[in-house]
Amino acid sequence: GEDVEQSLFLSVREGDSSVINCTYTDSSSTYLYWYKQEPGAGLQLLTYIFSNMDMKQDQRLTVLLNKKDKHLSLRIADTQTGDSAIYFCAEMEAAGNKLTFGGGTRVLVKP
Amino acid sequence: DAGVTQSPTHLIKTRGQQVTLRCSPKSGHDTVSWYQQALGQGPQFIFQYYEEEERQRGNFPDRFSGHQFPNYSSELNVNALWLGDSALYLCASSVPGQGVNTEAFFGQGTRLTVV
Numbered sequence: 706g707e708d709v710e711q712s713l714f715l716s717v718r719e720g721d722s723s724v725i726n727c728t729y730t731d732s733s734s735t736y737l738y739w740y741k742q743e744p745g746a747g748l749q750l751l752t753y754i755f756s757n758m759d760m761k762q763d764q765r766l767t768v769l770l771n772k773k774d775k776h777l778s779l780r781i782a783d784t785q786t787g788d789s790a791i792y793f794c795a796e797m798e799a800a801g802n803k804l805t806f807g808g809g810t811r812v813l814v815k816p
Numbered sequence: 817d818a819g820v821t822q823s824p825t826h827l828i829k830t831r832g833q834q835v836t837l838r839c840s841p842k843s844g845h846d847t848v849s850w851y852q853q854a855l856g857q858g859p860q861f862i863f864q865y866y867e868e869e870e871r872q873r874g875n876f877p878d879r880f881s882g883h884q885f886p887n888y889s890s891e892l893n894v895n896a897l898w899l900g901d902s903a904l905y906l907c908a909s910s911v912p913g914q915g916v917n918t919e920a921f922f923g924q925g926t927r928l929t930v931v
Binding site (some may be wrong): 709738740746747748749750753793795800802803804805806807808809 | 820822849851856857858859860861864871872874906908919920921922923924925
């Protein structure tokens with residue numbers, strides 16, 4: 706079955722880099738995603754990576770995928786106070802219909 | 817482009833009542849999925865609609881049902897509400913590309929409170 710796990714909390718100083726980690730179990734996942742959720746809001750798609758890629762960079766965001774270890778990470782460079790939010794990783798099943806989410810990592814950026 | 821819109825934004829219902837939540841997908845999107853997000857947890861897949869039919873369903877009881885209209889908008893209905901149904905209900909729309917919904921865009925959600 707599918708299972709996605711994330712650490713619960715990350716504290717980082719403004720201007721430093723943040724790294725959020727995620728592990729998943731479904732080896733047939735096609736795409737892996739990172740979403741951001743601010744208080745009282747829906748989910749904002751940040752970036753995604755195809756399962757046959759190792760890395761994807763998009764401005765301040767870098768996604769690394771280790772398919773052998775089923776480990777996904779999101780690095781945010783030059784973290785800002787506006788980056789404080791809950792970050793969810795999610796995997797798309799092979800059939801392409803359903804996202805399975807982790808429990809979310811709460812990121813707190815301190816000035 | 818208005819993106820994915822959901823209504824209402826907040827709702828309070830009593831145990832045993834029924835509720836209908838609505839979703840309009842992003843322009844050009846024909847697939848709608850519904851998720852339930854309990855407080856402090858990640859979203860859980862309820863079901864997905866495509867071409868007005870339920871294509872896949874998650875581990876939710878039959879009290880949860882849905883509908884998709886010819887304009888691709890969708891409704892989520894929950895009967896016989898329990899306290900445990902209190903959650904943020906999220907709608908996501910996507911465009912199937914060769915069988916894979918590459919990008920799913922979410923609405924702001926409907927916060928349902930059952931008392």
